[in-house]
Amino acid sequence: MNTTELLAKYDVPAPRYTSYPTVPYWTDDPTSGQWLAELNKTFDSNPQTGWSIYIHIPFCESLCTFCGCNTFITRNHKNETTYTAAIHSEWETYLSSVPLLKEAPLRQIHLGGGTPTFYSPENLRLLLQPILDGAQIDPAWFEGSIEVGPRSTTSEQLQTLLELGFQRISMGVQDFNPEVQRLVNRIQPYEMTRNLTLLARQMGFESVNYDLIYGLPAQTEDSFRQTAETTIALRPDRIALYSFAFVPWIKKAHRLFTEDDLPKGAEKRALYELAREMFLQEGYVELGLDHFSLPTDTLYEAYEAGNLHRNFMGYTDQRTEVMIGLGVSSISEAPTCFHQNEKGLNEYKRRVLAGEVPTLRGHLLNEEDRLHREQILQFMTQQVVVLNDDAQTADARDYLGELLNDGLVKFEGRRMELTERGRPFLRNAAMALDMRLRRHKPQTRTFSQAV
Ligand SMILES: C[S@@+](CC[C@H](N)C(=O)[O-])C[C@H]1O[C@@H](n2cnc3c(N)ncnc32)[C@H](O)[C@@H]1O
Ligand code: SF4
Structure with missing residues (x-):
């Protein structure tokens, strides 16, 4: 059977396994109290358990029509202050309910979204400083990473992030082709991505990642070859080459496309294979599903050492036993439990400001x-x-x-x-x-x- 036939044969719905059990199979919903008890159990059995924080910033100024993330589209930047107050309230609840959190080493912090760079530099500091000040951090181990929207990222934001200990940035690029960008409502000129990449390097960020997506409308082998060439010329340390997750039954904006507008099956996979070949030839290494890294990046070192980890954010080079997700819709994990926060922004705020852990659902692992x-x-x-x-x-x-x-x-x-x-x-x-x-x-x- 040739590759085209194999691709047709095995093109069935399949999880991406950023967790197991996968979210639709979470059954034993813990209450907030049970989730906190599982966390306490973990830290009681080892007070030096390494842990990490994920903070979800849902805001974006406009909607990219392919987007599958949990977003809140707004141009009202007053949201930053009220949302920070909500995150801090949620954080206080964790600190008072899980006393050993203050003693255990915080190994990683990751800001995702939405667009974390929706926040002004001052508001990024106001959000993060109190959280970092209250945690045990060993700079030799600590890793800070953030997803930045190149259309809204300034040198002042990057400077603030560096001062707060962030070393990695991940940029949404998706595709360099102007027609593809127009069709997905995301105009991001090449110069914008190039300038931000050069700036981040110059300022001393250790690692720059690009997110690309294959399977978007109007992508052809020729157009995607150019996107891959441009990517290679800018030489990000890591590349995530995602398959467009087309889920019109979940995301209304996906209904703007019909299946006929999109490359699919073997035609879609050919875009991946084309870019993959080009990345490999230029010295990138393929890691797991959809990820590439230069051999100089810590993601590759982790892969070589057998320490590569995968969580809700994709592949990472460090594993922590506990991840606490703050913010609307964030997912947390401990060895025995998954936990997801309320998905509605107003309901999330109401619950955390009332001192609750805003449980939506979760799963106790047997x-x-x-x-x-x-x-x-x-x-x-x-x-x-x-x-x-x-x-x-x-x-x-x-x-x-x-x-x-x-x-x-x-x-x-x-x-x-x-x-x-x-x-x-x-x-x-x-x-x-x-x-x-x-x-x-x-x-x-x-x-x-x-x-
Ligand atoms: C939170 S966004 C990145 C930061 C910022 N919001 C931006 O777009 O520049 C996370 C990434 O998820 C990927 N993504 C979003 N929706 C997707 C979908 N439906 N299928 C595949 N990848 C998707 C995109 O590559 C995007 O860059
Ligand atoms: S891709 Fe990024 S900027 Fe676009 S809507 Fe999604 S989260 Fe917002």
């Missing part, structure tokens, strides 16, 4: 979940996993029979490995370890397509 979570994490980061026992191996071999026959996975005893040819099918192969999904197939459209 023993089996914890085993499969580790296995899926290992497979998504290293493309190889040693299964638990002969019964699980026989079951996975059976489930992956077709992929095995097509040479996309191979088994050696209990070792299950993705082959080079199987790379585009990482998500399909990982489904063998996803017992929650296998026992209860989704009845409605839930996941984006694997290709």
Whole structure:
């Protein structure tokens, strides 16, 4: 079977496995009290548990029509002050409910969105300084990273971030082609991306990431080749090359496109393969799903050392046992529990200002979940996993029979490995370890397509 036929055969809905169980399979909803109890249990058993913070800033001045993130579109910058007050209130609740948090080392902070650079430099400092001041930080280990919107990022913001200890920035680029940009309502001239990249380097940021998306309307092999060439010329340290997750049943703006407007199946994958070849030739290394890094970047070092980690933000080079997500819709995790905040902005604010942890949903992991979570994490980061026992191996071999026959996975005893040819099918192969999904197939459209 040739690659085109394989892509058609395996282009089925599949999770991206930024968590296990995946969010639609969270069942044992913890209350806020249970979530806090799980956190306390973790820190009680090891007061030196490393942890990280994610802060979600939902604001964007305009909507990119492909966007799948949790956003709030506004040009009213007074939102910064009221939202900061809400985040600080949520943070205070954590500090008073989980006393050991103040003693345990804070290893990472990540700001995502939305567009965190919606905030002015002063308001970024007012948001972050009190949180950082109250935490145990060892500068040798601490990592600060932020998603910046190149259309709204200034040198003053970058300077403030550097002073607060941030070393990494990730920029939304998506595509350099003006026609594609027009169709997705995101005009971002090349010079804007170039100037911000040069500025960040000059100011001393250690790592610059570009987000690109393949599968957008009007993308062709020629146009995407140029996007890849321009990217290579600017030489970001990391590149995330995302598959357009087309989910019109969740995101209304996706209904502006019909499936006929979008490259799909083999045509869509060809865009990925084209850019991939070009990145590899220019010295980038492919890591896991959709990510590339220069060998000088810590993401590659982590990959080489077998320490690459994957969480809700994608791949990271450090694993912490606990991640606390602050802000509307943020997701948190501990070894035994996932937790997501309220998704409505006003309801989120109301609840945190009343001193609540604004639980929307979550999941308490049982023993089996914890085993499969580790296995899926290992497979998504290293493309190889040693299964638990002969019964699980026989079951996975059976489930992956077709992929095995097509040479996309191979088994050696209990070792299950993705082959080079199987790379585009990482998500399909990982489904063998996803017992929650296998026992209860989704009845409605839930996941984006694997290709
Ligand atoms: C929060 S945004 C990045 C920061 C900033 N808002 C910006 O756009 O410049 C996170 C990234 O998610 C990716 N993304 C958003 N919606 C997506 C979708 N439907 N499919 C694939 N990737 C998507 C984009 O590459 C985007 O840069
Ligand atoms: S891609 Fe970024 S800027 Fe565009 S709507 Fe989504 S979060 Fe906002």
